[in-house]
Amino acid sequence: MVHSITRKVVAAVGAVGIAAALVACGGSGSEPESTGEAGVFDPKAWEGSTVRVLRHSGYDADVMRSLFDEFTEWTGITVEMDEVPFGNLRTKEVTELSSGLSTYDLMATPDYWLAEYASADWLRPLDDLMTGTATADPDFDLEDITPRLIEANQVDGSTYALPWKFNTGVIAYRTDVFDEAPQTYEDWLAAADAAEAAGMSLIGGSLGAANAPEYFLDFVVANGGEFLNKDNTEAAFNSPEGKEALEFLVEIMGYSADGQVNRAWDESAQLMANGVTASDIVLSSVASTAASGAAEGKVAFTPLVPAATTSSFMNTWGLLIPKASQNPEGAFLLMQFLLNKENVKGMAEGGGGSVVPARQSLLDELSATFPSFEAQKTAAENGTFWPKITTLDAARTAVAPFVQQAVLGQLSVSDALAQAEDAVNAAINP
C-alpha cells in the first residue's frame, strides 16, 4: 500500500514537473516585418510594420505607452511594448540579445551596459540611420540633446543608443533640519543632533547588494578618487581619497536608519518621504519620491559633498536597436518620435520629476517646476560616466560585499578596500 502511495506521489510530482517544463518551453514566435525602402524621409515608408519595444517598468513607461497611438497615426507602424522591472531588465536583455532572435526592435538601456552589448556584436550602430536621408527625421533636433550624454552612448566611435533621460546622485536634505546645504563631510555629520532632536535618523542609506557599489563609488569620485585607473585595467579606489570616502561612509552609517545594507534606492527615498530620515543620496529617478509625503515642501537638493573635482557617477537611459531587429528603420523612426522635445517633456512631466531630460532646453525649462533638476544639472555637468569596459557589471558587483562588511563592522576600512580591489581586479581581468 505504501509503495503504491509512493509511486503515486512520485508520478504526481513528476507530472507537475513535466507540465511546468512544457509551459516554460512554450513561447510565441515573431515574424520578420517589412523594412520599407530607402529614399526621401517619409514617415509612412514603413506603414504596416510592427515595432516591438522592451523597457523597464515604472516612472515614464505609462507616458511612453500613451504616445504609441499618435505614432501609429503618423507612421502607420504598430507598436507593442513589454515592460519588466529594472532588476530583471539586464537578464531579459542579455537573454534576448544573445539568442539572436528578432523579438524586439527597440530596447531601453542604461549606457553602462552598452560596451558589453556592443562587444558581443548584439547592437546595430545608429550612425547611418542618424545621417540617412530616408531615416533621419528633419524635425528631430539632435543638437538639443546634451552632447556629453550622446557621447556616453558611443562605443569606439559608434553611436549605439540615443538618450532621453539621465540619472545622477545628489543629496536630498530636510530644510527644517539642516541650516544650509552641506558642503563638507563635517557639515553633514554636524546635522546628526538636529536630526535626532527632530525624531529622525540623519541618513537612510541604499547599501543593498545591487546599490552598494554605486552608493560607495559616488562618495569616492565626489572626493576626487576614481573607480578604475585611466586605462580601465585596474581598480583605483584603494587610494587616500577612496579610504577617506569609505571611512566617512562607515561613520555616517552610524547615524542611519536600520536595514541600510538591505535597502534599495526607492526604499531609501520612501524613508525620507515618510519623515524617517533627514537626508540621503538620491538618484534622479527617486528624487521626487524623497520630496513627497511628509517631506513635501521640506526637501532641498545639492550635489554630493565634498565634490572636489567631480560630483558623482551618472548614467543615461537610451534606446537601442538590436542587431537582429527586422525593422530597424521603423524602430529608429519610433526612437526619434519618442525622443523629440515635446514627448520627452511629456515623459518628464508625467514622471513627476523622476525623469530628468537629456535635452538641455528642457532641463532649463523644467528646473522651476522640479526642485531637484537644478542640482541634477550641476551634478551632471561634472558627473563621471561609468567606464566603457565589457566587465563593468562584474566589476561593480564585486565591490558590494566588502562595502557592506565595512559598514557592518565585519571588516576594517583598509581590509575592505584591499579585498574589494582584489575582487575588482579579478573581475576586470578574467
Place this chain on the structure above:
Amino acid sequence: MTTLGSAAGIDSTPAAGRTPRSGRRHRPGGSWWPYFTPALIVVLAVNGGPVIYALVLSFRDYNLARPQQDGWIGFGNYVELLMNPAVQRSFGTTLFFVVVSVSLSLVFGMILALLVNEIGWGKKIFRTLFFMPMLLAPAVIGVMWRFLLNDQAGPIAWLLKQIIPGISPLSDPTLALWSVTLVDVWSWTPFVFLVLLAGLESQPQEPLEAAQVDGANAWQTFLHVTLPGLVPLISIAVLFRVTWSFRAFDHIYTMTQGGPGNATEVLALTVYRNAFQNLDVSLASALSILMFAIMLVFAISVLRAQSKREKR
C-alpha cells in the same frame, strides 16, 4: 506464479538457443524497442539536450561579451570553481541552507500531518490552508517576506524588535541566512505535510491496534509502528526537498540578493551572477553541471536505498 508468458499460453522456460536473462520480459511476437524508442527520444531531447549543451559549454571559455575569446579549455572552469574561495563559501552556505531547511520542514511537516490525521473534522480545510504557500510563486514569496521583515515597515520585524531590541532579520548576516532558510521551510513544509498525511491516512489500522493492545504508549507506537511505515514516503519527500532547496534562487534573490556581504550567497545565485552579470556562461555552466552531478549522486543513492528497502 503466473507470468506474462504462461498467462498467454507460452512456455516461459528457457528455450534451446535462447539465453535466459534475469528479470527481463519479452513482449510475445515482437521487439520492445519500437515502444520504448519514442519515449526515450522525447526524454533525451527534453532533459538530456540542455544538460549536454551545458556540459559542452562548461569545457569552453565562452563569455557572451567576449565571444572572440571562445575556445576549449578542458577542465579549466571546473578547476577554477573548485579552487575559488567564494564558490567554496557559497557551497558551505548552500549546505547549511539545505540541511536546516529540509530538516525543519520534515519535523514541522510530520507534526502537522500527525495532528491533522488525528482530528475528526475540518481535515480538508486544514489541508487546503496548509497547501496555500505552495501556490505562491517563489519570487512572490520573496517579495512578501522582504516586506514582512523590512527593518522600517515590516510587521514581523517590528514584532521581533519588541522582543529583542535592535534585531535586524535581513541586515544582520547571521540572521539573514536564517531568515531566508526559514522562509524556505515555510514554503515547503506543506509539501512534506501533504505527502506524510497521505501516508498516515493509508496506513493499515491493525498494527496500530496491536501496539495498543500490547500496551505501547503514543511515542512508542509512533516510533516503532507509524514511523517505519512512513520511511518510503519520507525518502521521497527528502529527495524532492533536497533537490528543490539545493537550487533555491528566487526568494533569496528577492529578499537579500545574496547579502549582506556574502551571507546568503547560495550556489544558484553564484550561477546567476556568472551567467547574467559577468556573462561568463561557461563558468556558470560548469557550476550548474557540478550542482547537477551532486544532485544526481544524491538522487541515485536515495532511490537505491529505497529500492533495497522495498526488496527486503
